[in-house]
Amino acid sequence: MTHADKAGCSRKATAILIGGAEQKTGERTILREVAARAGTSPLVVCTVGSTIPGQMFGVYKRAFAGLGVTDVVHVPVDKREAADDVGAAEAVGLAKVFFFTGGDQLRITSMLGGSRLWDAVQRMYQRGGTVAGTSAGASALGHTMPISAEADEHRVSAASSLLPALGLLKDLIVDQHFAQRGRMGRLIAGVSENPRLLGIGIDENTAAVWTAGVFRVIGSGAVYVVDGREVSRSNVAGAELQCAMSTFDLRLHVLSSQDCFDVAKRRPFSKSG
Numbered sequence: 568m569t570h571a572d573k574a575g576c577s578r579k580a581t582a583i584l585i586g587g588a589e590q591k592t593g594e595r596t597i598l599r600e601v602a603a604r605a606g607t608s609p610l611v612v613c614t615v616g617s618t619i620p621g622q623m624f625g626v627y628k629r630a631f632a633g634l635g636v637t638d639v640v641h642v643p644v645d646k647r648e649a650a651d652d653v654g655a656a657e658a659v660g661l662a663k664v665f666f667f668t669g670g671d672q673l674r675i676t677s678m679l680g681g682s683r684l685w686d687a688v689q690r691m692y693q694r695g696g697t698v699a700g701t702s703a704g705a706s707a708l709g710h711t712m713p714i715s716a717e718a719d720e721h722r723v724s725a726a727s728s729l730l731p732a733l734g735l736l737k738d739l740i741v742d743q744h745f746a747q748r749g750r751m752g753r754l755i756a757g758v759s760e761n762p763r764l765l766g767i768g769i770d771e772n773t774a775a776v777w778t779a780g781v782f783r784v785i786g787s788g789a790v791y792v793v794d795g796r797e798v799s800r801s802n803v804a805g806a807e808l809q810c811a812m813s814t815f816d817l818r819l820h821v822l823s824s825q826d827c828f829d830v831a832k833r834r835p836f837s838k839s840g
Contacts, residue, residue, distance in 0.1 A: 726756040742757075
């Protein structure tokens with residue numbers, strides 16, 4: 568029985584959001600979770616976010632092959648027109664898993680949004696497939712994605728550095744390399760700018776496995792959930808961009824391996840009791 572079967576969600580649409588820098592050799596807990604969902608079907612790796620697509624694909628082809636995936640297909644998408652290629656869409660139609668590598672999330676959304684390829688990915692997801700993304704690939708799967716620089720951290724300017732993402736997961740802001748790059752401020756800014764959205768920040772070598780409105784944490788780090796529904800005040804509207812950010816009554820949850828979160832209820836729970 569595969570890890571995915573044990574989780575009871577191998578036939579349900581699943582998104583796997585990875586914080587980046589996941590293990591490519593050794594135990595490979597996160598990539599093992601992705602690979603288990605491919606079964607004997609192709610696993611499509613899309614390197615659209617990367618400026619070194621061939622090298623990036625080689626890394627993941629070796630990693631997934633080492634985990635027993637016999638058919639790893641590369642979809643590079645080096646220009647917008649390539650995302651409308653019929654052959655690429657057909658390759659996704661045969662697959663059960665579509666995997667975004669990291670790179671530049673704006674490159675991912677601008678190349679794929681509204682394309683034949685992205686339509687095929689969404690159809691695969693809706694029929695019970697898995698869409699996974701690491702680093703920028705994870706951020707691109709949310710509703711909104713943060714793009715602010717380190718200089719914006721804990722500043723009002725971070726709230727204005729948000730762009731539409733691909734929207735596979737609705738009402739969600741996803742950030743990655745979270746603790747390692749000190750990104751709490753920009754996630755808070757994103758949620759403060761629109762408290763309807765749920766913010767999740769994912770550490771490196773850590774993932775949120777999202778199925779039917781519940782996600783489970785795997786890997787060595789933490790997933791941080793920022794819930795702004797009860798925010799009573801913030802200064803993101805009207806203050807100077809370089810002002811320090813102020814937000815009252817945010818709720819923060821910190822989850823580690825095998826902790827879970829019910830998105831509809833906005834409540835964490837643990838499988839360990």
